[in-house]
Amino acid sequence: xxxxxxxxxxxxxxxxxxxxxxxxxxxxxxxxxxxxxxxxxxxxxxxxxxxxxxxxxxxxxxxxxxxxxxxxxxxxxxxxxxxxxxxxxxxxxxxxxxxxxxxxxxxxxxxxxxxxxxxxxxxxxxxxxxxxxxxxxxxxxxxxxxxxxxxxxxxxxxxxxxxxxxxxxxxxxxxxxxxxxxxxxxxxxxxxxxxxxxxxxxxxxxxxxxxxxxxxxxxxxxxxxxxxxxxxxxxxxxxxxxxxxxxxxxxxxxxxxxxxxxxxxxxxxxx
Amino acid sequence: xxxxxxxxxxxxxxxxxxxxxxxxxxxxxxxxxxxxxxxxxxxxxxxxxxxxxxxxxxxxxxxxxxxxxxxxxxxxxxxxxxxxxxxxxxxxxxxxxxxxxxxxxxxxxxxxxxxxxxxxxxxxxxxxxxxxxxxxxxxxxxxxxxxxxxxxxxxxxxxxxxxxxxxxxxxxxxxxxxxxxxxxxxxxxxxxxxxxxxxxxxxxxxxxxxxxxxxxxxxxxxxxxxxxxxxxxxxxxxxxxxxxxxxxxxxxxxxxxxxxxxxxxxxxxxxxxxxxxxxxxxxxxxxxxxxxxxxxxxxxxxxxxxxxxxxxxxxxxxxxxxxxxxxxxxxxxxxxxxxxxxx
Ligand SMILES: Nc1ncnc2c1ncn2[C@@H]1O[C@H](COP(=O)(O)OP(=O)(O)OP(=O)(O)O)[C@@H](O)[C@H]1O
Ligand SMILES: [Mg+2]
Numbered sequence: 001x002x003x004x005x006x007x008x009x010x011x012x013x014x015x016x017x018x019x020x021x022x023x024x025x026x027x028x029x030x031x032x033x034x035x036x037x038x039x040x041x042x043x044x045x046x047x048x049x050x051x052x053x054x055x056x057x058x059x060x061x062x063x064x065x066x067x068x069x070x071x072x073x074x075x076x077x078x079x080x081x082x083x084x085x086x087x088x089x090x091x092x093x094x095x096x097x098x099x100x101x102x103x104x105x106x107x108x109x110x111x112x113x114x115x116x117x118x119x120x121x122x123x124x125x126x127x128x129x130x131x132x133x134x135x136x137x138x139x140x141x142x143x144x145x146x147x148x149x150x151x152x153x154x155x156x157x158x159x160x161x162x163x164x165x166x167x168x169x170x171x172x173x174x175x176x177x178x179x180x181x182x183x184x185x186x187x188x189x190x191x192x193x194x195x196x197x198x199x200x201x202x203x204x205x206x207x208x209x210x211x212x213x214x215x216x217x218x219x220x221x222x223x224x225x226x227x228x229x230x231x232x233x234x235x236x237x238x239x240x241x242x243x244x245x246x247x248x249x250x251x252x253x254x255x256x257x258x259x260x261x262x263x264x265x266x267x268x269x270x271x
Numbered sequence: 272x273x274x275x276x277x278x279x280x281x282x283x284x285x286x287x288x289x290x291x292x293x294x295x296x297x298x299x300x301x302x303x304x305x306x307x308x309x310x311x312x313x314x315x316x317x318x319x320x321x322x323x324x325x326x327x328x329x330x331x332x333x334x335x336x337x338x339x340x341x342x343x344x345x346x347x348x349x350x351x352x353x354x355x356x357x358x359x360x361x362x363x364x365x366x367x368x369x370x371x372x373x374x375x376x377x378x379x380x381x382x383x384x385x386x387x388x389x390x391x392x393x394x395x396x397x398x399x400x401x402x403x404x405x406x407x408x409x410x411x412x413x414x415x416x417x418x419x420x421x422x423x424x425x426x427x428x429x430x431x432x433x434x435x436x437x438x439x440x441x442x443x444x445x446x447x448x449x450x451x452x453x454x455x456x457x458x459x460x461x462x463x464x465x466x467x468x469x470x471x472x473x474x475x476x477x478x479x480x481x482x483x484x485x486x487x488x489x490x491x492x493x494x495x496x497x498x499x500x501x502x503x504x505x506x507x508x509x510x511x512x513x514x515x516x517x518x519x520x521x522x523x524x525x526x527x528x529x530x531x532x533x534x535x536x537x538x539x540x541x542x543x544x545x546x547x548x549x550x551x552x553x554x555x556x557x558x559x560x561x562x563x564x565x566x567x568x569x570x571x572x573x574x575x576x577x578x579x580x581x582x583x584x585x586x587x588x589x590x591x592x593x594x595x596x597x598x599x600x601x602x603x604x605x606x607x608x609x610x611x612x613x614x
Contacts, residue, residue, distance in 0.1 A: 074510030
């Protein structure tokens, strides 16, 4: 479905992603994990053609994503960024309806077909009762769902999300994750997302990619990826790992930061 | 419970739509009333009946001449120019996502001024060419802003900064010329403050096709404008080609402003304020906001022109000045009245 070959990305000549390769099959849920600043958002932007790579190619169904007309890409792939803002008087329904823009000629207004798709996106995300509220007046979780609904209204096969659950409380986080799982199962949507919560990533993903300092560290199913060694190498933490009793997927519990040279130095400065 | 909230929601949509339609009807009626007033008032005052009679049977040829040859083209020009400038401002506010964006920002007005003033002060014999040269000057300086802003694409902040820099340079040139030729500046002041005095059907004919094309492009790009309001990345995700959209919308804005300024001189206020008034009234959805801006721009300019030529009649005031003096307080009033705007 989506594959990246040897991607490198630089901001002002400084490489933030180097030689990254991945291959994602149709219908998979894949999460990308890694510490702050490791290049996750940059990677998502490049594979969804929002940014140019300095090297390497991203293929969407076999075609170079940067060579496809941007509107064609918009019908196949939707990306939801880390920060979103809408005009202050934009209602949930208005926002979701914008998801239909790629399917219209630039001069066309919405038609009946659009309305039924917008209705569908609103009901899948459970936003019926907020349909006519302004997006800016919603809670963080409701707002996140509204943006997901907009992406759904695009009717794409691939959905890419950058930290869809950050800023949400536990129940809203689960709500969004369950929603994504449902979309994946019922509509065979391929989902690629960046997550910071490793346990959620483990629970909901088929596969995970670990990125550190712009480089691919490892990839595989959650039980291959969530290991003491990975947490030690990438996150510099000591952790206890067990298995979820129902799914058998790995769960981790942080025990503490590793005492390396840097942390010692920092401490001595503070003292 | 659910059905009650659904009912309420349905009611809310209808209410919003009804409100928008109501506002449109009010805006159009206002424009019609103002156009009639504009035909009636001036150095001589006619009643509506007199005008209608003169138009139908042509009995009173003085009224007919004044209304048809002087006041009608003047009113038509005010409508075209007002609509163009306001639309131009609305387009730029969508592209630059900046509430202070106005047609002046991308250099078109400064460029038109400098070239017009150069002709009027240095080559007075060529004054007939002012509209043409002002138009070219406006477009050239817009092109300069784009070129300076371009670096593997155009970011918003680069357009704004390049615009500010180009405006400062061209403005400096204009000031320099006015100081050097201060003895001749009198004739230029009217142009610099915008005036509809002494305009005829010729100017209307000149303007009409260009304005029609410009407004058509603007109306057809409402989906793009709406997408741009969600931010660059969201717009691109929706399939908008950012650089192309920016160039098309900015050029349309520059074109509409350039052609207006070329014919009637500098009128700054409409393009900045009217889109905000329109947003306050019908909301930020460009499908409604853009047409509403065009109508309100026409309303504002027609009324400012009526005031400009009646209060101190027979002396005419520059319409740009009137607009700033009357429009400013009205805008501040709206800003205070409509809660939640600007948050
Ligand atoms: N526009 C930019 N210009 C220059 N450097 C940038 C820019 N955006 C990101 N960077 C740098 O690139 C690196 C990767 O950034 P990126 O946003 O991809 O990280 P991330 O993995 O998404 O981090 P986070 O978990 O904090 O969201 C960081 O070091 C960041 O400082
Ligand atoms: Mg990020």
